Amino acid sequence: MAKKQILLNAFNMNCVGHINHGLWTHPRDNSVDYNTLGYWTELAKTLERGLFDGLFIADIIGVYDVYQQSIDLTAREAIQLPVNDPLLLVPAMAAVTQHLGFGVTSNLSYEPPYLFARRMSTLDHLTAGRAGWNIVTGYLDSGARAMGLQAQDAHDQRYDRADDYLELLYKLWEGSWEDEAVRRDKAARVFADVSRIHRISHQGPFYQLDGYHLCEPSRQRTPVLFQAGSSDRGQQFAARHAEGIFIAAQDKDKTRQLVADIRRQAVAAGRRAEDVKIFIGIAAVVGQTQAEAQEKFDDYWQYASAEAGLAHFASSIGVDFSRYGLDDPIEYGGSNAIQSAAKTAAANQLTRRKLLERFRLGSRYPTLVGDAASVADELESWVNEVGVDGFNLSRTVTPESYEDFIDLVIPELQNRGSYKTAYAEGSLRHKLFAEGDRLPARHAAAGYRPR
Numbered sequence: 001m002a003k004k005q006i007l008l009n010a011f012n013m014n015c016v017g018h019i020n021h022g023l024w025t026h027p028r029d030n031s032v033d034y035n036t037l038g039y040w041t042e043l044a045k046t047l048e049r050g051l052f053d054g055l056f057i058a059d060i061i062g063v064y065d066v067y068q069q070s071i072d073l074t075a076r077e078a079i080q081l082p083v084n085d086p087l088l089l090v091p092a093m094a095a096v097t098q099h100l101g102f103g104v105t106s107n108l109s110y111e112p113p114y115l116f117a118r119r120m121s122t123l124d125h126l127t128a129g130r131a132g133w134n135i136v137t138g139y140l141d142s143g144a145r146a147m148g149l150q151a152q153d154a155h156d157q158r159y160d161r162a163d164d165y166l167e168l169l170y171k172l173w174e175g176s177w178e179d180e181a182v183r184r185d186k187a188a189r190v191f192a193d194v195s196r197i198h199r200i201s202h203q204g205p206f207y208q209l210d211g212y213h214l215c216e217p218s219r220q221r222t223p224v225l226f227q228a229g230s231s232d233r234g235q236q237f238a239a240r241h242a243e244g245i246f247i248a249a250q251d252k253d254k255t256r257q258l259v260a261d262i263r264r265q266a267v268a269a270g271r272r273a274e275d276v277k278i279f280i281g282i283a284a285v286v287g288q289t290q291a292e293a294q295e296k297f298d299d300y301w302q303y304a305s306a307e308a309g310l311a312h313f314a315s316s317i318g319v320d321f322s323r324y325g326l327d328d329p330i331e332y333g334g335s336n337a338i339q340s341a342a343k344t345a346a347a348n349q350l351t352r353r354k355l356l357e358r359f360r361l362g363s364r365y366p367t368l369v370g371d372a373a374s375v376a377d378e379l380e381s382w383v384n385e386v387g388v389d390g391f392n393l394s395r396t397v398t399p400e401s402y403e404d405f406i407d408l409v410i411p412e413l414q415n416r417g418s419y420k421t422a423y424a425e426g427s428l429r430h431k432l433f434a435e436g437d438r439l440p441a442r443h444a445a446a447g448y449r450p451r
């Protein structure tokens with residue numbers, strides 16, 4: 001039987017310090033050039049050389065002001081601040097690639113759905129069906145205040161709002177224009193057949209709309225839907241909507257359990273277990289030999305900032321670690337931010353010292369250090385023994401960490417038959433699921449198509 005193929009996204013953000021904090025100070029790191037087009041077009045070409053399935057672009061609305069109750073460290077270490085708009089990067093990258101997919105994070109809490117629907121349809125047109133959306137609802141009160149609110153909604157209510165938002169978007173993307181609506185018939189002077197364009201009405205608990213979608217159908221109609229967040233309510237949301245789920249890796253047994261739970265809920269929602277592709281975040285420091293990889297890690301470590309990693313984590317779960325001594329027990333409490341992350345930290349009784357030790361390269365993600373064979377072993381173990389489908393690979397020193405991975409790990413995985421040797425044709429959705437460009441009839445969105 002053919003081996004399961006590993007899916008791979010590069011994980012990045014339109015900012016300097018993304019996940020592996022402090023490494024922007026490394027002499028060979030070029031992330032300070034994030035605000036130039038060349039930085040992104042070169043990255044896109046590099047990733048396509050490595051046959052990456054996608055570039056997953058994180059985003060945040062708000063600033064990290066929980067640690068020491070200020071943005072001092074955030075500004076000094078560029079902890080996701082400054083942060084530019086992710087969506088505007090995509091057309092430039094799409095112009096220099098043919099296959100790379102783009103998963104763009106957009107926080108629905110602050111985007112009117114009617115306008116957002118048009119922006120994503122435009123992106124799907126311009127990329128010829130390579131657009132994906134990472135659906136987030138935000139976790140920062142600083143973002144809510146910046147948008148004129150007192151604080152963000154309660155955790156589960158944010159997901160209720162998201163359900164309503166998605167329903168409205170499905171109506172626009174799937175239900176407003178039939179495929180046959182667009183005739184482009186110059187001789188008959190009919191661009192579109194009005195009988196096949198439907199007026200959408202939505203009277204939801206959070207959103208109301210009466211109108212027509214502004215765009216003709218794009219290749220995928222609904223962009224590929226990603227979701228990150230695995231609280232109980234988050235899993236429920238993902239089981240209904242998500243085609244790709246980004247989870248934070250815990251130990252392998254717990255992750256295996258989570259993966260099984262998510263797939264079970266997808267099946268209960270009328271979908272197939274394999275309709276959701278599950279990705280974990282990792283970093284890799286790779287060398288020609290184990291010793292070379294270790295040397296590289298030690299070099300990177302000189303520049304990394306574990307404290308910046310801690311400040312990032314503080315805002316992710318809403319706990320100011322600066323109030324605690326190194327070995328004090330931390331009161332994790334009920335988080336209104338990323339509940340799944342808070343729960344894992346509480347279950348492992350992580351003190352400030354333990355967190356700093358884990359965040360040695362400035363990141364909370366597992367970091368694989370080794371030669372190609374040992375890194376490939378570990379990746380295969382996550383896929384074959386734990387049941388995830390692939391990885392969101394964060395950058396350490398960029399672009400060399402992506403280049404090392406492509407030059408060393410990818411050929412090793414290809415030799416083992418675990419990674420494609422060429423792209424499949426078609427849209428991002430078709431590449432991931434081999435079932436065409438559109439969402440399958442068993443997905444919730446299909447219920448909003450014209451009968």
Ligand SMILES: Cc1cc2nc3c(=O)[nH]c(=O)nc-3n(C[C@H](O)[C@H](O)[C@H](O)COP(=O)(O)O)c2cc1C
Nearest residue numbers: 058059136137138228229230231234248338339340
């Ligand atoms: C691995 C991971 C990556 C995430 N990336 C983002 C992001 O880029 N932007 C964002 O606003 N929220 C991000 N989130 C937050 C979630 O999308 C979600 O809004 C919040 O974490 C609630 O998750 P929960 O269901 O686990 O509590 C991320 C969460 C996880 C676990």
